[in-house]
Every structure is written in C-alpha cells, then in structure tokens.
Amino acid sequence: STLYDFSSYLSQPGELEQRCAGFLKKLIEYFGADGGTVRILDRRQNNLHLTVHQGLSLNFVQEEQCVHAGDCLCGEASLRGETQLHDFRKLPVEQRYLCREEGFNSIAIAQITSGAATLGSYTLHFAEPREFSGDDRRLFDSVGQHLGAAVENQRLLARTRELAVAQERNLVAQGLHDSIAQGL
Numbered sequence: 001s002t003l004y005d006f007s008s009y010l011s012q013p014g015e016l017e018q019r020c021a022g023f024l025k026k027l028i029e030y031f032g033a034d035g036g037t038v039r040i041l042d043r044r045q046n047n048l049h050l051t052v053h054q055g056l057s058l059n060f061v062q063e064e065q066c067v068h069a070g071d072c073l074c075g076e077a078s079l080r081g082e083t084q085l086h087d088f089r090k091l092p093v094e095q096r097y098l099c100r101e102e103g104f105n106s107i108a109i110a111q112i113t114s115g116a117a118t119l120g121s122y123t124l125h126f127a128e129p130r131e132f133s134g135d136d137r138r139l140f141d142s143v144g145q146h147l148g149a150a151v152e153n154q155r156l157l158a159r160t161r162e163l164a165v166a167q168e169r170n171l172v173a174q175g176l177h178d179s180i181a182q183g184l
Contacts, residue, residue: 001029006143010150017109019150020150021052028054033124039074040120060102074121077109083141087129105129110140114148166182
C-alpha cells in the first residue's frame, strides 16, 4: 500500500521540484528520518544538483548545492548503482562528512532510476543510527524507480514543448519566407 501511495502521488501532474518535495516528505515520514535530499544527476558534467531538501541547515544546502558525483557518499552510491546505508560511527573519523557535522549518525542512499539509467539519488538522514530490514530496503529501492519515471516524464514533457515551439517557429519562418518571395 505504501508503494501504491508513492506511485499514485508521483503520477499526478505537477512540476518536477514539487513532485520531488512531496516524495521526500512522504519518504521522511514513512522511515522516520530527520532530514533528506533529492539530487538530480547532470550526466554531461557528472554533477549531482540538490533539487529539494528537508531538515538540513542553510550551510549544508549551500555546500552541497552542486557536487561532483564521486566526491561524497551520495555520489558514490549513484556511480555504483546500489543502495547504501552508512553509520558514521563506523566510518573513519579523519574523513570529512558534512552529514556527520550536521549531527546525523546514519544515512540511507538510493538511486533514482529509469530503465537502466541512473537519474540521481535520494538520501535520508537519521540522528539516531538506523538499520533497514529487507522489506525496508526493497521499498526504499522501489520508490526510486517510481521517482525516476516521474523525472523522465517531466523531461519528455519539456522536450515535447520545445519541439512544439521549434515547429511553430519553422512554420512562421516558412510563412515569412513564402510571403516575401511572392512579394518580390
């Protein structure tokens, strides 16, 4: 029922940022997280752009607005194409993790996917260490596929609009060309 709830929410019309914000809110509520992010991957530059966030400081948001896909735990998970759970108490202290500096003790990261393509990642931040059961892990992975379909649909709609504008411009240009040619 939870998966159906996510699926029906993501299939509603609306802007991408609005869909991602609602998705993140539902995910945080379901898993009892203290914060979270949704990041969209720019394949050309291999950067993850912070699209929406919740429960994070302004400093975190500014530092993490755009990060190279391999520079953080979220980016590593995107590149590897696998869900990852990290307990900061078990990671090297000398390594800088902005999430740990924010007061989080664990994070869960999954990919936004459409078919075989990775479109980004989403992360839940937990103040108290959190483990995921097998069912939790499967749900956490599955909702990323539904978000991926929503992201891909938004991209297709944008391309359709661009194509319609280009076709209209071509018709206007053709009409101008024909009328000027006839006048001459």
